[in-house]
Amino acid sequence: MAVTINDIAKxxxxxxxxxxRVLNDSGYVKKETREKILKSIQQLNYTPSAIARSLSTNKTNTIGVIIPEIxxxxxxxxxxxxSQVADEHNLNLILFxxxxxxAKELKALKLLKEQRIQGIMITLTYPEDGVNSEYLNTLKNLDIPVVLIDGHVECSNFSGVFIDHSKGAYDGTIALIKEGHKKIAIITGSINSRPAKNRLNGYKKALAANNIPINEEYIFYGDYKHENAYEITKKILDMKDRPTAIFAMSNMMVLGCMKALYEENIVxxxxxxxxxxDKIEALNIIGMNISFINGPTIEMGRTGMKLLIDNLKNKKETRELKRITLLPELVLKGSEKYIGKNKV
Structure with a gap:
């Protein structure tokens, strides 16, 4: 039979x-009384119920995390x-x-509200109707701290951590240009998302800075998925004026590109x-040296969690809005080279 608070009291x-009071660390209790209670808890091997505690305190020690691609x-x-920062502060995570x-994002928000969580970290999907969308209104009405992890937000009152996507794409395109490439195809992510728009802008800026005309035929609109990138790469390989380089705007799309290249015996x-x-650890493991723009992903998670914890310490009216942008890193491994048969 489970041990109850009544058993401890007795x-x-x-x-x-x-x-x-001792269990919830609320209210004054004499030192000797507290020690007596803690000793009884230990002797009876009592484990407090998180659900019961949430009912009494109207909150849990839990943070909700919502991401689009697990x-x-x-x-x-x-x-x-x-998770690293959450562990340091004895916080639990619920992942969606x-x-x-x-639709799934809205469902997750409603479920998290029912769980009496303390705060939310979220990478939003791409709202076609902007900040008036149902789930953004739901997010605002949760009345708990929210921290955005990259993703798409045209305007909001949420703190967040973001990557400088424009700089990343600019640096990657410049690396190809320095190798001698002028015919550079780009496969974007979902173009209604801010990251995809900024990455495309970075690509165009790099071409313009080097007096290379922007060829709309080399711009392909993807969706961050490998299946779509696979089909697009097949089309690129069939072009009469074929590009000498492909810049894929996500790690999953790189996989789609590589599959298509492999099937066509393209080296x-x-x-x-x-x-x-974004890096793909699996390619590193099997020795495929693909150059990439590395977003500081672990640091994004740590920084975002620290922002959320700062917000948890303050009342709603005193919470400070913070937007932190982290710089990506260009990692060249040789796949950007302009050599041999690709000089068409």
Missing amino acids: AAGVSRTTVS NNSFFGEIIKGI NTDDSK VPDDMAIIGF
């Missing part, structure tokens, strides 16, 4: 209210950073994966150069 010879290592590393679905970088956005 063993310690105190009231149930006094035991509750199978993407980009978000896996962000969660790792979040939305598969880029606004990287001899026949086609390629560079991606």
Whole structure:
């Protein structure tokens, strides 16, 4: 039979209210009485119920995390950073994966509200109707701290941690240009998302800075998924004036590109150069040296969690809005080279 607060009170010879004060660290309790209660708790091997505690305090020691792609290592590393800081502050995490679905995101928000969580960290999907969308209104009405982890927000009153996507794409395109590439294809992410727009702008700025005309035929609009990138790469390989390099705007799209190149016996970088956005650990393991733009993902998670904890310490009216932008890093591994048969 489970041990209850009443059992602790009886063993310690105190009231149930006094035991509750000790368990919730609320209200004054004499030192000797507190020690007697703690000893009884230890002897009876009592474990307090998180559910019961949430009912009495109207909150839990839990943070909600909502991401769009749990199978993407980009978000896996962000969660790792979040978890590291959460552990340091004895906070628990509830994780939701939305598969880029606004309906699933809205459902997750409503479920988290029912769980009496302390705060939310979220990578938003791409709201076509802007800040008036139902789930953004739901987010605002939760009345708890919210921290954005990258993603798409045209305007909001939420703190967040972001990557400088424009700089990352600019640096990656410049790396290809320095190798001698002028025919550079880009496969964007979902173009209604801010990261995709900023990455495309970075690509265009790099071309303009080097007096290379922007060829709209080399701009392909993807969706961050490998399936779409696979089909687009097939089209690129069939072009009469074929590009000498492909810049894929996500790690998952790089996988789609590589699959298509492999099927057509295209060797990287001899026949086609390629560079991606975000690293793919699996490619490193099997020795495929693909150059990429590395977002500081673990640091994003840690920084975002620290922002949330800062907000938890302050009342709503005194919470400070903070937007932190982290710089990505260009990692060149040879796939950006302009050599051999790709000089068409």
